[in-house]
Amino acid sequence: xxxxxxxxxxxxxxxxxxxxxxxxxxxxxxxxxxxxxxxxxxxxxxxxxxxxxxxxxxxxxxxxxxxxxxxxxxxxxxxxxxxxxxxxxxxxxxxxxxxxxxxxxxxxxxxxxxxxxxxxxxxxxxxxxxxxxxxxxxxxxxxxxxxxxxxxxxxxxxxxxxxxxxxxxxxx
Numbered sequence: 001x002x003x004x005x006x007x008x009x010x011x012x013x014x015x016x017x018x019x020x021x022x023x024x025x026x027x028x029x030x031x032x033x034x035x036x037x038x039x040x041x042x043x044x045x046x047x048x049x050x051x052x053x054x055x056x057x058x059x060x061x062x063x064x065x066x067x068x069x070x071x072x073x074x075x076x077x078x079x080x081x082x083x084x085x086x087x088x089x090x091x092x093x094x095x096x097x098x099x100x101x102x103x104x105x106x107x108x109x110x111x112x113x114x115x116x117x118x119x120x121x122x123x124x125x126x127x128x129x130x131x132x133x134x135x136x137x138x139x140x141x142x143x144x145x146x147x148x149x150x151x152x153x154x155x156x157x158x159x160x161x162x163x164x165x166x167x168x169x170x171x172x
Contacts, residue, residue, distance in 0.1 A: 030100075033095070033096070033099065033100075034092050034095075034096060034108060034111075037091065037092045037095045037096075038088050038089070038092050041087070041088040041091045041092065042084065042088055044140070045084060045087035045088050045091065045140075046084045046087075048087065048140055048141060048144060049080065049083045049084050049087060051141065052141070052144045052148065053080065053083075055144070055145070055148050056083050056144075056148050056151065057079060057080070057083075058152070058155075059079075059083075059148065059151035059152045059154070059155040060078075060079030060080055060082050060083040060086075060151070061078075061079035062079070062155035062156075062158070062159060063079065063082050063083075063086070063119070063151070063154065063155050063158065064076070064078060064079040064081075064082045065079075066155070066158040066159070067116045070116040071116060074115070074116070083151075085117065086117060086119065086120055086123065086151070087123070087147070089112045089115075089117050089120040089124075090120045090121075090123035090124040090126075090127060090147075091124075091127065092108060092112070093105055093108045093109050093112060093120060093121060093124035094124045094127045094128070094131075096108040097124070105124070109121035109124065118154075119150070119151065119154035122150055122154065123147055123150055123151070126143075126146055126147060126150055127143075129143075129146070130143045130146075
């Protein structure tokens, strides 16, 4: 969006503080890095999802439908929100990999999977391709088609698994 004067809106997360040092200054421990990255990333990735929603929407809707009950419990009520959360969670995994190493990234990926975003780890791995070849993909927007293809595949895999899952047909 824009302000009346034409300048762009600034979207910034606001963090609450709950831990303070002896002088009363807020303390941020390393355990807060994923939360901080997650919230800051929304300012960047949500607009990307909006710009590419026509291409991403079908996969987002399918991913949401597959996990609708769990997603609604987290206040994620539609495919668009699932897409925004997916992009952010993939970026968090990638950041943890870059700053804390592979073991920490695997732990973060497992946490994202427990939060019902198992496909975030695959997107995080793809972001490595983005990081390595910025000549081919100068901006995140340029890389979205690769992410969209991966989301399509993840949504199809969930649909296939649901189709072949055992079903209770009768009880006697």
